[in-house]
Amino acid sequence: MTPSLQDNPLLSQWLEFHTDGTVTALTGKSELGQGVATALAQIVADELGIPLDRVRMQAPSTDRSPNEGFTAGSLSIQHSGTALQSAARAARHLLEEAARGRGVDPLETIGEVNLDVPVASVTVAADTTLPSRDIGRSVPRRDLDAKVLGEPAFIHDMRLPGMKFCRVIRPPYRGAHLVEVPDATGLPGDSTVIRDGSFLAVVASLERHAIAAHAMLVERCRWEGEAPELEDAHLTAFLLSAPTEDTVLVESEILEAPGSADALTFSAQYSRPFVAHASIGTACAIAQWTTDRLDVWSHTQGVYPLRKDIARALGVDIERVHVQHVEGSGCYGHNPADDVAYDAALVARHLPDVPIQVTWSREDELGWSPFGPAMCVTISATTDSAGTITSWRWDGYGNGHSSRPSTLPTPSLLAYASQADGQPIPPSQDPPLAAGQGTGRNALPAYDIPHVHAVAHRLTTMPMRASAMRSLGAYTNVFAIESHMDDMAHAHGIDPIDYRLRHLTDPRARRVIESVAELADWGVAVGDNSGRGIGFARYKNSGAWCAVIADIEAIDHIVVKHLWIAVDCGRVVNPDGVINQIEGGAIQAASWTLMEQVRFADGVVTSSDWETYPILRFPDVPPVATTIVSADDEPWLGSGEASSGPTAAALGNAVRAALGVRVRDLPLTAERIVVAMAE
Amino acid sequence: MEEPYSLEVDGSTIAGNAEPDTALLWLLREHGRTGTRYGCGAGLCGACTVWMDGVPTHSCDTPAWSATGRTITTVQGLAESGPHPVQRALIDHQAGQCGYCLSGIVMRAAALVDEYGSSLQEEQVREALEGHLCRCGAHPRMIAAILQAASEQS
Numbered sequence: 001m002t003p004s005l006q007d008n009p010l011l012s013q014w015l016e017f018h019t020d021g022t023v024t025a026l027t028g029k030s031e032l033g034q035g036v037a038t039a040l041a042q043i044v045a046d047e048l049g050i051p052l053d054r055v056r057m058q059a060p061s062t063d064r065s066p067n068e069g070f071t072a073g074s075l076s077i078q079h080s081g082t083a084l085q086s087a088a089r090a091a092r093h094l095l096e097e098a099a100r101g102r103g104v105d106p107l108e109t110i111g112e113v114n115l116d117v118p119v120a121s122v123t124v125a126a127d128t129t130l131p132s133r134d135i136g137r138s139v140p141r142r143d144l145d146a147k148v149l150g151e152p153a154f155i156h157d158m159r160l161p162g163m164k165f166c167r168v169i170r171p172p173y174r175g176a177h178l179v180e181v182p183d184a185t186g187l188p189g190d191s192t193v194i195r196d197g198s199f200l201a202v203v204a205s206l207e208r209h210a211i212a213a214h215a216m217l218v219e220r221c222r223w224e225g226e227a228p229e230l231e232d233a234h235l236t237a238f239l240l241s242a243p244t245e246d247t248v249l250v251e252s253e254i255l256e257a258p259g260s261a262d263a264l265t266f267s268a269q270y271s272r273p274f275v276a277h278a279s280i281g282t283a284c285a286i287a288q289w290t291t292d293r294l295d296v297w298s299h300t301q302g303v304y305p306l307r308k309d310i311a312r313a314l315g316v317d318i319e320r321v322h323v324q325h326v327e328g329s330g331c332y333g334h335n336p337a338d339d340v341a342y343d344a345a346l347v348a349r350h351l352p353d354v355p356i357q358v359t360w361s362r363e364d365e366l367g368w369s370p371f372g373p374a375m376c377v378t379i380s381a382t383t384d385s386a387g388t389i390t391s392w393r394w395d396g397y398g399n400g401h402s403s404r405p406s407t408l409p410t411p412s413l414l415a416y417a418s419q420a421d422g423q424p425i426p427p428s429q430d431p432p433l434a435a436g437q438g439t440g441r442n443a444l445p446a447y448d449i450p451h452v453h454a455v456a457h458r459l460t461t462m463p464m465r466a467s468a469m470r471s472l473g474a475y476t477n478v479f480a481i482e483s484h485m486d487d488m489a490h491a492h493g494i495d496p497i498d499y500r501l502r503h504l505t506d507p508r509a510r511r512v513i514e515s516v517a518e519l520a521d522w523g524v525a526v527g528d529n530s531g532r533g534i535g536f537a538r539y540k541n542s543g544a545w546c547a548v549i550a551d552i553e554a555i556d557h558i559v560v561k562h563l564w565i566a567v568d569c570g571r572v573v574n575p576d577g578v579i580n581q582i583e584g585g586a587i588q589a590a591s592w593t594l595m596e597q598v599r600f601a602d603g604v605v606t607s608s609d610w611e612t613y614p615i616l617r618f619p620d621v622p623p624v625a626t627t628i629v630s631a632d633d634e635p636w637l638g639s640g641e642a643s644s645g646p647t648a649a650a651l652g653n654a655v656r657a658a659l660g661v662r663v664r665d666l667p668l669t670a671e672r673i674v675v676a677m678a679e
Numbered sequence: 680m681e682e683p684y685s686l687e688v689d690g691s692t693i694a695g696n697a698e699p700d701t702a703l704l705w706l707l708r709e710h711g712r713t714g715t716r717y718g719c720g721a722g723l724c725g726a727c728t729v730w731m732d733g734v735p736t737h738s739c740d741t742p743a744w745s746a747t748g749r750t751i752t753t754v755q756g757l758a759e760s761g762p763h764p765v766q767r768a769l770i771d772h773q774a775g776q777c778g779y780c781l782s783g784i785v786m787r788a789a790a791l792v793d794e795y796g797s798s799l800q801e802e803q804v805r806e807a808l809e810g811h812l813c814r815c816g817a818h819p820r821m822i823a824a825i826l827q828a829a830s831e832q833s
Contacts, residue, residue: 033777033815140773147778148769148785149762150714150754157713188698208697208705280718280726280814281779330777330815362719576773580817584776587816610723610812618808621818 004028004083005119008066011094012115014087015044016058021107023048024056025084028068029076030301031059031143032331034640035577036076038142042134042573043081047088049130050107052139060303060325070302070404072333072468073436074543074638077573081636083119089129090122091115136632138576143327155299155326156284160355163286165207167214168343169200170364171418174463174603175225182220187213194350197420198223201347203356214361227603228463236271236665239376239397244457249433249440252391252451266488267380270480272666273597274371274464276607278615281329282360283336283369287344289352294321298341299328302405306338309405310345313416321345332588334467336360336369338405342413366613367605368414371598372469373399373428375439375476379484381449387492389503391451394443394477399459399466400428401438401473412467427462436540442474442645445481446538447503464600471539471644475589478537478645479652479666486533486653487662496534496653497522508568508631509538512547515566515629520549526658529554530561533653535646544569544642545629548586550622550650554658557670558594560622560651563587567626567642570634581639583624589647591616595667684743688712689756703729703746704738707753714754714782718812725811728783729753735787754782757789764828765789772824776815784811788825792832799829 008014008028016024025044031037037057045052058064068080094113095106146153171177178198184191187202189209194201202217204210230238286297294316300306303323311318328337344358360368375398382391403412408426416422430438437443440456489499497517504510513536516522526532531554536547545568551561567582595614599607607613648666655673656662663676685694686706693710704727707715715738718726722737729738730752757763762770765788775781791807792799804825813821 033775035776138773140770144773144775144778145770147775147781148766149758150782150785152713153778154716156716159713206705206709208701208709211705212698212701278814279777279779280724280812281716281777282718328777329779332814359717362721362724580773580776580820583819584816587818588814591816609721610719615812615814618811618813618818618822619805621805621816624819 001120002079002082004066004068004079005086008083009118009120010116011087011090011119013066014084014119015091015115017107017110022054022056023050024058026058026065027080027084028060028066028304029080030071030325031327032071032301034581035141035574038139039077039573039577040081040084041142042137042139043085044088046130046132046135047085048092052134057142062303062307062323065303067304070305072301074539074640074642077636077638081573087119089124090119093122093124093128135573137574139574153327154281155286155297155328156281156359158286158297158326158357160286160288163355163357164203164205165210166201166203166344166347166356166358167210167361168358169202169214169217169221170368171198172223172604173227175227176223177225178221179224180222182217187216193217194347196346197418197422199346199415199418201343203347203351230463231601232273232597232599235273235374236376239374239459242459242461244397245460247440247456247458249437249443249454249456250452252453263383263385264491265380265382266484267378268484268664269376269378270476270483270664271376272374272476274374274466275469275592275596276366276371276598276613277332277335277369277469278366278613279329279331279335282362282365283340284328284357284359285341285344286355286357287341287348288355289348292320294345294348296321296323296341296345297326298323299326299331299337300341301331301334301337305404305406306341309338309411309413310342313342313411313413313422314345314349333372333469334370334402334404336365336414339414343415346415346419363608367608370403370465370467373401373466375473377476377480379480381484381488383488383492387488387494387499389447389449389488392445392449394454395457396439396443396473396477397457398439399462400430401466401468402431403428403465403467425465427460428466430456430458437473439473441472441540442477442537444541446506446509446541447500448505449503470585470588471641474537474539474641474645475592475648478535479648482535482649483652483662483664486656500536508545509536511629512536512545512566512568515627516547516549516564519566519625519627520564522549526551527553529658531654531656531658533650533657535649535653537645539642544637544639546582546642546646548643548646548650550647550654552651552654552658554655558655558668559620560590563590563622563624563647565624565626565643566629567639568629568631569637569639569642571632571636572628573636575628578628578639579626582626582643585640585643586624586647587616587621589644590622590651593648593651593666593668595669597667684747686743686746686751687749688751689753689759697743699744700742702739703741703743706743707738712753712755716779716782725783725787726780728786730786730790733790735790754785757785763789764831765792765825768824768828769821772820772827774820774824775817780811780813784808784821787811792825792829795829796832797830799826801826
């Protein structure tokens with residue numbers, strides 16, 4: 001049974017039937033621009049056998065929705081989709097039973113049917129599944145039209161009666177505390193300063209007044225404290241020397257390289273820097289305290305976990321806190337959505353009854369968000385004389401990949417670390433291996449290798465705040481594994497695709513690699529200074545299979561000429577939605593891989609605007625061709641993170657093919673390529 | 680020191696008192712034009728793009744005084760008498776994910792399609808959108824949609 005149904009067993013927790021013939025489907029999964037609300041509606045309509053436009057989707061809220069934790073891990077369709085499918089199937093059965101022999105539409109019996117029963121208690125015969133009408137169809141997204149037309153679509157556009165606008169003055173560097181209360185005279189409009197320890201904010205009736213007051217207050221504050229010493233230039237040395245807690249993911253007796261003279265050992269070290277979420281819109285939230293309740297509107301990935309941490313941080317009864325999801329700008333993991341929600345709650349506590357909307361600045365968004373953790377990976381593998389891999393050892397070093405709300409011993413909300421009675425945010429954790437791990441996500445190669453040994457070394461100190469970002473450790477691990485595979489293939493004079501296929505018996509893995517090779521016409525000649533590379537992985541070793549081929553040209557920087565992608569994510573609910581996610585994931589990963597790194601020194605993030613933190617732009621975005629490898633009889637699997645690692649690997653391997661140099665430290669900038677050439 | 684301002688926006692007048700160097704973006708949003716979005720405040724991401732006298736302009740670093748006497752069109756004004764062909768094509772192509780960047784891209788692309796019509800080439804689209812950031816990776820769909828809208832013009 002899906003964990004969503006275990007945690008929320010009642011049919012009435014998933015579906016509400018209305019007298020007008022419409023149905024409200026409830027979910028704990030947030031629409032993040034990935035199209036999940038549309039796909040879930042398709043599932044419900046199909047199972048109920050009703051037209052799609054009669055299914056309404058309710059955005060997650062702690063007042064009404066099932067608690068499904070976070071919208072994360074490419075699990076929304078697997079968890080929420082499967083739960084809604086079961087609930088809708090059970091509801092249809094109960095309604096049909098009630099209508100049997102009476103010649104009425106089953107939906108008309110809704111008033112007679114008790115939905116407060118466990119979904120699992122309703123036995124539905126396996127042969128009563130309706131033919132699919134909406135599942136498998138590229139239904140247009142429900143949320144997109146408003147966004148194209150400039151209608152109110154985001155939390156930033158919400159206006160509540162009497163609402164005021166707020167900006168937060170963050171410390172000038174990590175480790176700073178506020179020592180002098182700034183003088184509030186001469187601030188524009190009705191600007192009001194709110195202080196709680198080192199947390200400082202300004203509230204005004206007009207947004208432009210709050211912004212102007214923020215700029216004035218920044219100049220007037222005095223801060224003191226010790227900044228952490230780490231800087232980006234020394235990141236790898238830090239990752240390899242900081243104290244860690246080690247987890248053996250898989251244990252094996254590591255074979256020495258076989259004795260024959262032509263057997264080989266391949267050892268190498270790979271790294272990636274901290275990477276920013278870098279959404280185009282900044283974090284935003286609204287909070288309102290009334291006598292007995294705190295309401296919070298947020299673009300969080302998890303309304304329930306956020307509620308728990310807000311209650312913990314404020315020291316109030318959790319039942320008084322109500323969190324409602326409202327869409328925000330693109331979300332690729334644990335971004336500052338939760339932080340800004342707590343900013344708003346903290347400020348609203350000082351101003352009872354007034355709705356407070358807090359919006360982060362671009363500088364704070366790029367400077368104070370949790371980052372995707374920097375990682376360092378070492379791999380040592382052996383092959384026999386024919387090239388067959390005989391053993392594999394992986395070690396991964398870095399901060400854990402989750403400091404999400406409610407998962408740590410104390411609240412992990414940014415302002416909690418500044419408020420008078422707050423505490424620093426504890427070092428991030430990694431989910432257990434069964435939940436996909438973090439540092440060790442995709443650490444185990446999908447290839448058939450007799451001896452694999454893998455140890456995750458999670459840092460127990462966290463000078464830069466790290467948390468979940470799209471695909472977690474899988475991005476770096478797949479880059480490392482697939483770079484290693486290519487080098488071994490090359491050393492043995494074997495074509496990289498043949499080499500992978502020799503080590504794969506999983507038919508679905510083979511199929512995506514063969515499909516992408518066919519799509520890209522693998523083996524075709526490429527031009528001067530150009531190269532072609534492949535990357536493959538099965539996400540989390542339990543999710544979608546994905547293979548990517550990249551063509552690049554090395555000019556003064558790496559230009560991606562084309563990406564080809566094959567994906568198998570089981571039964572597909574919305575093919576266009578899958579393609580959009582797979583392509584988007586690949587383009588975003590190309591941006592991380594080619595150019596992105598968070599810069600910092602002395603506790604200050606210096607890559608805090610779009611010039612110092614560049615991302616891939618329209619002129620450099622490659623055409624992408626994606627094929628879905630059909631597997632309609634198989635269970636559905638998520639697609640949001642499947643292409644990230646394979647894209648990075650394909651690009652690294654294409655650079656090697658073009659220039660003959662292996663770049664192991666991301667990003668693949670001209671500077672890094674020159675360093676790698678010199679080694 | 681705040682001074683009176685009066686701006687022509689989407690066919691009507693918005694007025695009040697503001698510091699003359701207040702960014703146009705915030706006055707637009709203050710007057711219900713929330714379709715025009717804040718992204719960076721420095722003219723580096725394109726999310727806040729509007730037309731001033733038909734020319735795509737970053738409203739986040741355009742001071743209110745310099746918008747006085749100009750005709751300002753926002754994404755909401757563009758769609759007032761039905762969606763622009765670019766908007767229809769973006770919906771046709773499902774060209775977006777989170778959609779936060781779309782308001783600005785719509786304004787840039789609509790001006791481009793209006794100017795070049797069916798002669799518009801892909802390279803021109805890519806170059807024109809150079810200053811517009813999209814983080815979700817929906818670029819190829821947007822390019823295809825804009826070219827389709829252009830191809831349907833005379």
